[in-house]
Amino acid sequence: MKNAYISGTGYYYPPRVVTNQDLVDQYGIDTSDEWIQKRTGIKARHFADEGVGSAEMGHHAAKMALDNAGIKATELDMILFCTLSPDHTFPGSGVYLQARLECPGVPAMDIRNQCSGFLYGLQTAAALVKSGAAKHVLLVGAETHSAALDLTTRGRGVSSLFGDAAGAVVVSATDEDRGIQHIVLGADGRYGDVLCQKIWDITKRPFIPLDEDGNGVVSPEMMWAHMDGKLVFKNAVEKMITSLAAICWDYKMQVTDLDMVLFHQANLRINQFIQQTMGLDEAKVPSNIERCGNTTAATIPTLLAEQVEQGKVEPGMKMGMAAFGSGFTWGAAYLVW
Numbered sequence: 001m002k003n004a005y006i007s008g009t010g011y012y013y014p015p016r017v018v019t020n021q022d023l024v025d026q027y028g029i030d031t032s033d034e035w036i037q038k039r040t041g042i043k044a045r046h047f048a049d050e051g052v053g054s055a056e057m058g059h060h061a062a063k064m065a066l067d068n069a070g071i072k073a074t075e076l077d078m079i080l081f082c083t084l085s086p087d088h089t090f091p092g093s094g095v096y097l098q099a100r101l102e103c104p105g106v107p108a109m110d111i112r113n114q115c116s117g118f119l120y121g122l123q124t125a126a127a128l129v130k131s132g133a134a135k136h137v138l139l140v141g142a143e144t145h146s147a148a149l150d151l152t153t154r155g156r157g158v159s160s161l162f163g164d165a166a167g168a169v170v171v172s173a174t175d176e177d178r179g180i181q182h183i184v185l186g187a188d189g190r191y192g193d194v195l196c197q198k199i200w201d202i203t204k205r206p207f208i209p210l211d212e213d214g215n216g217v218v219s220p221e222m223m224w225a226h227m228d229g230k231l232v233f234k235n236a237v238e239k240m241i242t243s244l245a246a247i248c249w250d251y252k253m254q255v256t257d258l259d260m261v262l263f264h265q266a267n268l269r270i271n272q273f274i275q276q277t278m279g280l281d282e283a284k285v286p287s288n289i290e291r292c293g294n295t296t297a298a299t300i301p302t303l304l305a306e307q308v309e310q311g312k313v314e315p316g317m318k319m320g321m322a323a324f325g326s327g328f329t330w331g332a333a334y335l336v337w
């Protein structure tokens with residue numbers, strides 16, 4: 001059986017930076033830099049311009065990952081696109097990315113697992129490669145949150161947290177003793193409504209109510225994401241700790257044996273709490289949330305690509321990853337670089 005390793009990484013942020021103060025000055029939101037930083041660690045995020053979507057940002061990140069892997073898009077055996085903000089309801093953003101990459105015929109599929117999407121995708125990519133079904137899989141996490149945030153005081157509890165970005169990796173086959181060792185995933189759909197965006201309701205006829213002129217009417221409750229922040233915080237801490245511990249237990253390791261741990265970037269305070277609770281050295285837990293907010297499926301691949309670019313990831317390094325998000329869904333991974 002082949003091993004599966006990450007042969008290339010890439011990331012992309014749209015150029016426009018929106019600071020916490022910009023949320024006050026440009027959008028008129030009743031918030032403050034102090035409130036947001038104190039609770040989340042976020043200082044700024046990137047917002048894509050109108051006309052730019054997840055497939056386009058994913059394309060930038062994918063090109064960088066393919067270049068770093070030294071392969072052409074036509075050599076791919078699969079494209080996996082993780083997002084909760086696809087360009088359209090259907091088809092998925094995977095096929096739009098495939099068209100941009102000019103590799104017709106390469107299968108493309110979307111993974112809709114929110115903040116855990118990248119780890120669900122990594123499990124899928126590793127399984128395809130280890131089984132021999134694929135030699136190279138492109139795995140992209142990309143989000144265009146800025147188009148779907150209630151950027152008013154009413155929506156501040158959610159809209160101050162999120163930003164736009166794309167991250168990508170290529171997962172390739174190798175005979176070397178390295179790569180993706182183990183991934184655990186979990187979900188608990190009983191909490192599906194705790195963090196959700198119900199832009200339409202397919203149980204309704206029609207699925208979006210119509211006004212008397214036949215135009216769709218979407219109420220604010222349907223249009224914007226809803227979140228019970230405290231419940232999400234509590235469960236994120238618990239599930240990321242237990243899944244990372246489960247990975248280490250399976251490999252007879254201490255969490256402190258890991259050389260680097262990449263946490264989903266939802267809230268710096270969540271990650272600091274986990275890092276301190278698990279006795280992890282702060283230097284082993286990089287973050288980028290301060291600069292870009294929560295970018296959902298893009299958090300881990302952007303963070304990884306930045307660490308690689310900065311020369312901080314060495315061959316043989318033991319790396320952990322952990323994520324938690326809407327669904328609830330969660331997971332952790334153990335890799336040897």
Ligand SMILES: CC(C)(COP(=O)(O)OP(=O)(O)OC[C@H]1O[C@@H](n2cnc3c(N)ncnc32)[C@H](O)[C@@H]1OP(=O)(O)O)[C@@H](O)C(=O)NCCC(=O)NCCS
Nearest residue numbers: 031032035039115156157160229230232233266267324325
């Ligand atoms: C979102 C989060 C920062 C909110 O912090 P909190 O301490 O739970 O704050 P609350 O939601 O209880 O709100 C407290 C008050 O602050 C207000 N508030 C919310 N967002 C605000 C903002 N951006 N600026 C100023 N005030 C804000 C609320 O309206 C509320 O006011 P009220 O008491 O007058 O009703 C925190 O719950 C959190 O980070 N949760 C995890 C979120 C997460 O990780 N989501 C993604 C998962 S993948």
